[in-house]
Amino acid sequence: MENNVDTIIGINVTIKGNLYNKGSIQVNGSVEGEVKSDENLIIGETAQIKGPVIARVIEISGEVKGLVEATDKLEIHPTGRIYGDINAKSLIIKEGATFVGKSIMPGEAKAAAEVAKPREEVKHEVKSEEDEKDSIEQIADKMGFFSKK
Amino acid sequence: MYYYIFDIKKCKKRSLVTDIKNYLSTLGISGEFAYPSAAYTTEELVDLGLSKKYNTIVGIGGDEIANKIAAKLCGNSAALGLIPLEASSDLEDLIGAKSWKEAAENLRFRKINEIKIGKTANGSAFLTSLALDLKMPTEVTVEFKDFLVQAKASSLTISNFNPSIEKIGPDYLDLVLESVDPREPALLSKISNFFGTKKSEKINLSLFRGRSLRLFTNSQVPLVAGGETIAKTPQLIETSDDNLRLIVGKKSLYKCQE
Numbered sequence: 297m298e299n300n301v302d303t304i305i306g307i308n309v310t311i312k313g314n315l316y317n318k319g320s321i322q323v324n325g326s327v328e329g330e331v332k333s334d335e336n337l338i339i340g341e342t343a344q345i346k347g348p349v350i351a352r353v354i355e356i357s358g359e360v361k362g363l364v365e366a367t368d369k370l371e372i373h374p375t376g377r378i379y380g381d382i383n384a385k386s387l388i389i390k391e392g393a394t395f396v397g398k399s400i401m402p403g404e405a406k407a408a409a410e411v412a413k414p415r416e417e418v419k420h421e422v423k424s425e426e427d428e429k430d431s432i433e434q435i436a437d438k439m440g441f442f443s444k445k
Numbered sequence: 446m447y448y449y450i451f452d453i454k455k456c457k458k459r460s461l462v463t464d465i466k467n468y469l470s471t472l473g474i475s476g477e478f479a480y481p482s483a484a485y486t487t488e489e490l491v492d493l494g495l496s497k498k499y500n501t502i503v504g505i506g507g508d509e510i511a512n513k514i515a516a517k518l519c520g521n522s523a524a525l526g527l528i529p530l531e532a533s534s535d536l537e538d539l540i541g542a543k544s545w546k547e548a549a550e551n552l553r554f555r556k557i558n559e560i561k562i563g564k565t566a567n568g569s570a571f572l573t574s575l576a577l578d579l580k581m582p583t584e585v586t587v588e589f590k591d592f593l594v595q596a597k598a599s600s601l602t603i604s605n606f607n608p609s610i611e612k613i614g615p616d617y618l619d620l621v622l623e624s625v626d627p628r629e630p631a632l633l634s635k636i637s638n639f640f641g642t643k644k645s646e647k648i649n650l651s652l653f654r655g656r657s658l659r660l661f662t663n664s665q666v667p668l669v670a671g672g673e674t675i676a677k678t679p680q681l682i683e684t685s686d687d688n689l690r691l692i693v694g695k696k697s698l699y700k701c702q703e
Contacts, residue, residue: 302613306596306651308624313592319613324648325624329592340648342628 302333307342321351323358341375354384356393447476447526447552448494450487450514452506455530465505465528465545472553476503481510491517499523501692503552505545507532508573508671515562516570520687526552527692533671535573538608541697551694558699559688561616563605565668566682569675572691575682577601577660578667578674582625588659596624596651603658603682612701613654616684620658622651657683 302319305311309325316332323331324340329347331337337351343358354366356376363380364370370384374392382399389395449469456462469475479494481487487504491514494502502518503526504510511527518525527540528548542548563571577585577598585601587594600623604610610619626649660668660680667674668682693699 301652302654304650304652306622306624306649307626307628308649309594309596309622309651311592311594313589315592325596325651342648 301338305343339376348380446499447474447501447503448497448499449476449478449503449505450490450494450510451478451480452487452504452510452530453480455506461530465549468546468549469552472549474549474553476501487513488517495521495523501526501552501555503528506530508536509673511536512569512571512671512673512675515572515689515691516564516568519562519564519570519685519689522690524555524557524690524692528552533573535606535608536671538698539573539606539693540691541694543696547694547696552692554694555692556694557690558693558697560691560699561605561684562689563603563618564683564685565676565680567676567680569670570685571605571670571675573606573670574602574604575668575670575675576603577662577678578669583666584663585622586661587620587622587653588661589653589655590657594622594651594653596622599623599625601660603660605684606699608698610652615701616656617654618656618658618682618684620651620653620655622653624649624651657681 301322302317303315303321305323305325305327307324311325311327312329314330315321315327318334320336321331321333322338322340323343323345325343327345327347331345331347331349333351335351336353337349339345339356339358339360341357345360346362348363348365349360350365352366352368354364354370355373356378357373359377361379364378364382366384369386370382371388372378372390372393372395374390377394379396381397382395383402385402387399387401453462479490481490487510491502501524502514504514505528507530511532514525528545529537529542530545537543540548540551542551563575579598579600582597582599585596585598602621604619604621607619612619660678660682662678666678668676668678668680
């Protein structure tokens with residue numbers, strides 16, 4: 297039996313519902329629901345999860361269909377497959393891994409938003425010839441060019 | 446002060462009964478002895494001991510007698526002492542005594558550990574483990590508070606105390622399930638393991654923790670504790686609300702994370 301793991305889901309075992317642990321979780325079977333741990337979540341090669349997974353550190357060698365949220369680190373191994381969005385402070389994707397989704401890093405969201413924002417148009421005030429003529433006459437009038445006549 | 450319930454069927458030699466009695470006298474903890482029989486069951490003898498105001502009821506025997514006395518004493522101020530005879534190694538680890546002499550010495554020091562016990566809905570109890578008596582891999586469903594576990598299990602054990610698993614809390618039961626690994630035939634796996642060609646990966650083992658669980662199987666399966674069938678599926682299994690005052694030695698391996 298693995299040490300320091302609160303819950304282990306073996307191969308060929310199906311869980312339906314929400315699994316929450318303060319300690320670490322290791323998944324080698326199937327889960328239909330949320331998997332949440334305050335510590336580590338290890339998703340083995342034979343694992344299939346349909347639902348969000350949330351943990352401090354997440355290691356993925358199996359398949360996840362849903363949001364993956366690691367408050368500390370997320371590592372996707374070569375056999376790992378994620379079909380869903382990622383939210384991780386630190387991210388490692390190994391060669392061969394599959395990831396279909398959007399990735400967000402907390403703290404970097406502002407910078408990402410700025411990059412994504414469309415550039416603002418520079419507005420130039422263009423005056424018509426008539427307007428321009430009026431303004432020259434006004435200035436000349438103020439300076440007394442026409443009153444000396 | 447001490448009320449001894451002696452399962453003499455566990456004594457291979459008649460002289461052992463006298464040896465134990467003499468040793469308890471030497472330690473200064475002799476008391477009244479009672480023997481379960483057709484006339485008086487273990488449970489009735491516990492009631493008799495409590496009615497006589499004994500504050501320590503001691504079971505001399507295996508897991509079976511220990512579980513029966515534990516079920517009666519849970520929530521009672523009287524303490525449970527155990528002198529193991531042909532008991533499981535888990536029970537010996539729980540009380541911290543590998544021999545009857547060591548256990549008798551522990552009784553003298555009367556170090557008490559308040560623990561929860563495992564209980565079934567029919568009122569039976571287990572101090573260490575309860576196993577599903579499976580003759581072949583069977584579909585099982587286990588219902589916990591927030592989730593459901595479904596598997597074809599080759600073995601399933603629910604432990605209140607298992608020295609190889611650290612409890613996450615005093616009122617948690619540990620469920621260990623061995624599922625059928627579909628990746629390769631069992632025989633091939635055994636051969637490859639024998640020749641050391643494959644690193645042993647026990648990914649067919651599952652571990653779940655819970656205060657309460659319901660166990661279902663397609664057909665009725667016995668639940669065995671201490672070699673005795675104490676219940677059958679479907680069954681509700683949970684930790685006791687009350688504590689049991691158990692006398693343990695310094696070598697007891699009972700520990701919790703909390």
